[in-house]
Amino acid sequence: MSYKKKLALLLVALVATLGLSACGGSDSGEDTVSGTFEVLPAAPAGYDNLSGEAKLTRADGGTTTTIDLSGLEPDTEYMAHLHTGGCDGAEPGGPHFKFNPSGSEEPPNEIHLSFKSNGDGSDKAEASSDKEVPLGEAGSVVLHLADGHEQMAALFVHGGEDHGDDQAGDDHGDQSHHGDESQQGEAEPDQEQSDKIACAELEGASAEAAVPTIEVRNGEPVGGIQELEFSAGEEIRFKVEGDEAEEIHVHGYDLMKDIPAGGGSVEFAFPAEIEGIFEAELEGQGVQIAELRVNP
Amino acid sequence: MSWLPLAHALAARQDLPVPAWLFAWGASIVLIVSFFALAAAWRKPRFERQHWRALGAGFSRAAVSMPVQAVCGLVGVTLLGVAVYAGLRGTEAPDRNFALTFFFVTTWLGFPFFSALLGDIFRPFNPWRAFGRVAGGAFRLVAGQRPAHLAYPERLGRWPAAVGLLAVVWLEIVYGSSGGVAVGLDPHAAGVAALVYSGYTLAMMALFGVETWCERGEVFSVYFGMFSRLGAFGVEDGRLGRRRMLSASTSWATIPGSAAVVIASIATTSFDGAQEGAFKGAIESVFESLADAGLGLNTALRLTDTIFIALCFAGVALVYLLGVRGMRTVQGAPSLAKLRDGFAHTLIPIALAYLVAHYFSLFVFQEQAQFGYLLSDPLGTATTDLFGTANSGIDFTLLSANAIWYVQVGALVFGHVLGLVLAHDRAVAYWSDYRQAARSQYWMLAVMVAFTCFGLYLLSVSNG
Structure with missing residues (x-):
């Protein structure tokens, strides 16, 4: 066999290798769960026309959470969190999702989407994380008013409770304190029933179904x-x-x-x-x- | 009964199938390596002579001296005795009984692996050889003359060992079935089988002589000895020495029936790897039609598995013989019989690669049991704790799936290369014209690629 022939054979082999390995490379797994936002019964007024979708995609070891909303107040700051529970029940969403259950309440240990709506009251937001959220633990995405949420946190510190406690305590306070205040009158703009506006249950992802x-x-x-x-x-x-x-x-x-x-x-x-x-x-x-x- | 649950009595964990991308890489590397092999440059055989040299003067004799052999023989006989006793008297839980792990993992897998590295280490430990030699010595003492042996029929060659190898594997993975489900051999049956085999082996040694039978008929000596030919250590004239790697394999297949031994090894490993993966559907349908035909469930299952082992043997033999027939068509080729025996040793690395690929993880995990709780509590009845390890366990996190995959694919590719090296070397020894020798190797190349890719395929098929 001549030198050129051998070289040609080698090239054929190399091309075959690259071809075969390219076939193998496309085999990355990707799974998505999604849900539609439903306005919560206890939501502040003015969100009757709210609609939108939340989507959580796991791929290549990371997680991307996206929301796409319309019917918001224009030019208003909002915050959405990934929660572990479903939308039904007294506490829509339950506690916040945490990668490390005993870790911080801030990203990257939690998944937060913070955004300011456009002039027409619509917006999209995306949060990426370099870890995979276990599917059984992604229950829902809950939308808050950014103001309200911060105010609640502040309320807590004044209440003397350990703010470093878990998120369930936060939610608990949310109901007791805020519920009382709301009875004083609707005229005060800061005192809504709840700062939670809407919740999107991620389908097939609730712990029960998993x-x-x-x-x-x-x-x-x-x-x-x-x-x-x-x-x-x-x-x-x-x-x-x-x-x-x-x-x-x-x-x-x-x-x-x-x-x-x-x-x-x-x-x-x-x-x-x-x-x-x-x-x-x-x-x-x-x-x-x-x-x-x-x-x- | 519509399915055949897997039932490896010992393995609490099975390997994941090799993923598609790794399969693709493995197959590609095999192709590339093979194209390089076509361009192999050496024109004079390099492995036909061993270049044996004794290790350090004192050590080379001491290592194989009589006292060392006596101690090794005693260890061998003792371990066989412990295993048989544990089999007969110990627990029927296969994973808790010393016998099964000792026979089918430590010995059956350990000796091929370590013989390839260290030489024929089974020979001094062979309990039947040790017993036979003592018996022969006693006979000489009493009768005052050497025992007279029958002449071994040369044409029979290593066929008894080849058949015996198939029988051992058959006993291990086919015989033990219950209610139409393969449940593996139970320890008691293993103990009985070891006794029966001992009786048979000692009788044959008495008839034909210890060394003659070990060289040809004694399954374990022949099988483990085959792998020891790959390595660099060997005994000559009562001295341990170093030789060129692979070189001793070139003279292995001079005894008739040797090709059958190496083919049986590849075939049985293939069957074990395919029975729950590649062949699962076919095995189920044959089993169902045999059961429908009125055979008992156990008979139907055993018959089905026996048929498939026979098919594996026939398939592997057919591929090899086609390669041999192909080489015969090349100008200047020696006779068909010479080619058939002359290239049999080139399959030894493939056989070893198959063993490593299929059983490496089982060996690593199960040896933790062997040298842990099984050694302290051989009967598995929690009555003894000889070395204080009776409550130890197996650390399954020792090997990641990725590590196992790389070892599996690496072993097959490496075995493929060694097979090609040996085949090329034999070809330049047989053909006086280098160009014809190279042409003849297209055929062996096809044989090797077939075996290696089949091996990769078996690993990649999901055994779900």
């Missing part, structure tokens, strides 16, 4: 062996519902939990520390009910 459940009937998993996939570092969470007493064993992680006599359910929640494929089985009968995959 916990997969394996049903076991007559010693067999309903619908065959369930396949659950996780990424390393995430929390592995799943429930097993059984109709009789059984010991559930997660291999590799070597965790056991008992379903009581007469049936019931157990919930597993543990960090995904070991990569690989693991079985969960009914220990007594040696029947596999789930396959856990922990990807790096």
Whole structure:
């Protein structure tokens, strides 16, 4: 074989390599949850025409949160936070989402979107984070008046409570103090019922929906062996519902939990520390009910 | 029963399939390496001679001296005894019983890995060889003459070892089934099997002589010895020495049936890797039709798996023999039989790469059990704690998925390169004309690319 021929073959091989690797490169995962803003019953007046969307996208290890709103007051400062809970209930949104639960209440540990609306009362805002929000923990995005929120914080300090406490305390104060004041009269512009205007529940992301459940009937998993996939570092969470007493064993992680006599359910929640494929089985009968995959 | 749950009795954790991008890189590197191999420059064989040299004068003799061999033999016999006793008397929980991990991980995987690095380390520890030699010595003492042996039928060669290798793997992953589900061999059956094999081996040694049988029929000696040929350490004239890496493999396949041994190794590893991935659907459908035909579930499952192991063997053999037949068409080629035996050793690195790729992580994790709780509590009954490690566990975070993937793909690519090196070297030894030798290697190149890419493919198929 001549030198030129060899060179040509080598080039062919190189081109093949680049082609093949390009194919492989496009395989990055991206998932999005989104929700529509609903005006809260306790919202201040003037937001009947508010509409908009919140979207949370996870890609390449980061998270982008975007909101797109119209029907706001023109030229007004607003603030939106990512919360862990859903929109229903006494506390719309529940506590703020935090990457590190015991960490700071400010970005980057929380996701805040601060913006000033345009002259026509519409606006878009975006916040990027270089960490992935676990999907089960992104519950909703709640929109506040920026003023109101700061005022509430100030109120707290005066109230003598430890402001360094968690966000739930903040929300609690929000209701008790503010609720009282609102009864004094609507004329005072600063004293709305609540500074929370609207809430967008992120679909499929509420903690409740994110916990997969394996049903076991007559010693067999309903619908065959369930396949659950996780990424390393995430929390592995799943429930097993059984109709009789059984010991559930997660291999590799070597965790056991008992379903009581007469049936019931157990919930597993543990960090995904070991990569690989693991079985969960009914220990007594040696029947596999789930396959856990922990990807790096 | 509509599915065949995986049931590796020992492994609490399985490898994730190699991701598509790494598969692509691995395959690409194999192609590039192969194109370079076409341009390989050396025209005189380099590995046909071993260039053996003794290690330091005193050490080279001491390392293989009688007392050392006696101690090693005693260790081998003792460990076999412990494993058999644990199998027969210990717990039936496969992962808590010394026997299964010792037989199928520590020994069956450990010796191939370490023999390739350190030489034929199984030989001194071989419990049957040690027992046989003592028996032979006792016979000489009593009878006053050397025991008379039958002449070993040369044509039989290493076929008994090849068949035995298939039988060991069959016992390990096919025999143990219950209710139509492969549950793995139970410790008691492993203990019984070890006793049966011991009886058979000692009888054969008595018939044909210890060394003759170890060289040809004793499955473990032949199998582990095959891998030891790749490495740089070997014994000659009662002295331990260094030789050129890979060189000892070139004289390995001179005994008939050797090709069958290395083919059986590649085939059985392929089967184990494919049974829950690439072949899963096919295995299920054959199993279902056999079960529908009225066979019992266990019989149907065993028969199905047996058929697929046989198919793997036939497939690997076919690819190799096609390559051999192709080389025969090149001008100046030696006879078909000479080519067939003459290139068998080029598959040894591929066989080792397959083992590393499929079992490396299992070995790393399971050896923690072996040298932890299994050593302290061999029976698994929590009655002993010999070394204070009875409550130790396995640290599964020791290897990340990425580390395992790189080792797997790296092993296959490296094995591929070594296979090509050996094949090229053998070709320039067989063909007097260099250009014809290079032409003949298109065929072996195709064989190697086929095996390596099949190996990569097996790793990349999801075993879900």
